[in-house]
Amino acid sequence: MESTKKMKTADEIKVKRPVSDYIYTIVFAIISIFWVYPLVMVLYNSFKSKKFIALEPFALPNAESTVQWQNYDQAVNTKMDFMSALWNSVVITVLSVALILLCTSMCAYFVVRVKTWYTTVFYYLCLFSMIVPFQMIMFPLSKVTDTLQLNTPGRIPLVYLGFGAGTAMFMFSNFLKSLPLEIEEAAMIDGCGPIKTFFSIVLPIMKPTVISVGILETMWIWNDYLLPYLVLKIRMFMTVPIVIQYFQGSYGRVEWGAIMASMVITITPIVILYLFLQKYIIKGVISGAVKG
C-alpha cells in the first residue's frame, strides 16, 4: 500500500497536472448533478398539487402550486394506505432475507461437504435457476403458491427462499469450497457435531459472504414488483412497488401528489441507510459479480 502511494505521487510529479485534477473534480461535480437532481425533484414535487407535478415538474413549489403536507396526509391516511404497504415490504424483506441466509448457508454447507449424486444434481439445478427469467415460471408459480396458501406477507418468504436459492447457494458454495477442512476436523476431534461446528465455527468465518448475500437479496426483494404482485392476495396485500405502480394505473386520474409523497417516504430511509452501509453494499455487489 505504502509503495503504491509513493508511486502515484512520483507519477504526478512527473506528469505535473495538478490543474487537471481540479478540472476532473468540477466536471464530475457537474455530471453528478444529473444523478442527484431526479431525487431532489421528487422531494420538492411532493409538496405540490398533482396538476402542477404533471405539468411543470421542474418548477419549485410556490404559493399557487403548494399543498404543504397534504400529499403526505393523502398517502398515509386516505387513498393509498401507503403505510401498510411499507410495513408489508419491510416484513417480507426482513423475513425472506433472514430465511434465505439461514437455510441456504446450511444447505450449501451440506452440499459442499457431502458429495453424492443428489447434492451434485441439486447444486447444478441451483446454478441453472439463475439464468431462468421469471416470466418462464410466473403463471405456474402463482397457481402453486395459491394452492399452498403462500399468498400472505408472512408466508411469501418461502417462495423467495425457493426462487432466490440459486444466487445464495452459488455464493455460499464458492466460499465453502475454498475453506480448509482442517479447522472443522479439529472441531470434530474436540467433540463438536456438525450442527455445533457449523454455527460456532463455519458460520462466523463466512460472515463477509453472509453480509454480501444479505445485501444482494435485500436489494432484490425490497425492489421486486412482479413476484409479490402475482403471488400475494390481490388488493389485500400490497408492497411499496405495487402501490406506486397501482396508483398510476388509471389514466388521467393519476395521484401524482400521493405517489411523490410515498416515494419520499420510501427513498429517504434507503438513502440514509446506504450512506452508512455503502462499504458493505459495494462489497456485496462486487463479490456477487465474481465468478467461481
Next chain:
Amino acid sequence: MEKIMKKNPLYFCLFLLPTLLAFMIGFVIPFGMGIYLSFCKFNTMKDTKWVGISNYVQIFQGDDAFGHAFWFTALFAVISTAAINVIAFMVAVLLTKNFGGTNFFRTIFFMPNLLGGVLLGTIWKILFNGILVSMKQTLTSNATYGFVGLLILMIWQQVGYMMIIYVAGLQGVPDDLKEAARIDGANDKQILFQITIPLVMPSISMCTFLSITNGFKLFDQNLTLTGGEPMHNTEMLALNIYNTFYSRVGYKGVGQAKAVIFFLLVGLIAIIQLRFTQSKEAD
C-alpha cells in the same frame, strides 16, 4: 464430517431439506409445469387441454407483436450494453485516478440501484413528460421517445453498478506493471489497451454478461415508463409475455410458449456471451 452427515438423516433434514423443499415449490415444480403448459390450451389449471406444438406454431406464424418485441428488445439490449459498459468503464478509469471527491462520486453514481425499477420508471416518466410537454408531446406519443427514454433510464441506473465492478477490477491491476511499460516508452493509450484492458477482462465479461441479460429480461422499467405504449410499440419481450397472459383471454397457452422461447433465448445468450468472453480471457 462427511460420514456423520451422510449417515444420520437428521442432518439431511436439518441442513438440506428446507431449501430443497422451497426450491421445489419456488422453482422446479413451476418450471416443469411451465414446460408442460406451453403445449396446452388453458385458462385455469383445471381445464388444461394438450394441443401439441400449436401454441408455438401460432407464435411463429402470426404474432407480429412478439416479433416486434423481439427486435425492440434485441436492439435495446445491444445498444444499452455497449453504452453502459463504455461509459461505466471510462468513469471507472477516471474515478481510480487521484483527484478530490472520487469516493463521493462513486457513491452518487451507484445510488439509483437502490431504488428499483418501478420507482425509477416513475421518476423518469415525470422528467421526460415534463420536458416533452413543452413540445405538446408525451413519452407515449412516439415509440422512439419510449426507446430513447428507456435507454437513458437504464444508462443512468446501471452505469454506477458496472462502474463499481470495473473499479474493483482496475484496482487489481498492479501499478508497477504500468510503470514498467511507461519506462519502456508506452503512452497512456498503449498502457490502457495493452495492459489495463486485458487484465480487467474478467470484469468486462461479467459486466457485459450482466447488462445484456438485464437488457433482455427488463420488465419493471418498461412497465412503468411506457407500459408498452403507443400501440404495443415499446413493448419488450417480458412485458409482451405478461400482457399475453393477463390482458388477453384464451391466450395463456401461447403466453407460456412465449415464455419458454424467452427462456431459451436468454439461456442461449448467456452461454454464447460467457463462451465468447472466456475465449478472449484465455488470450
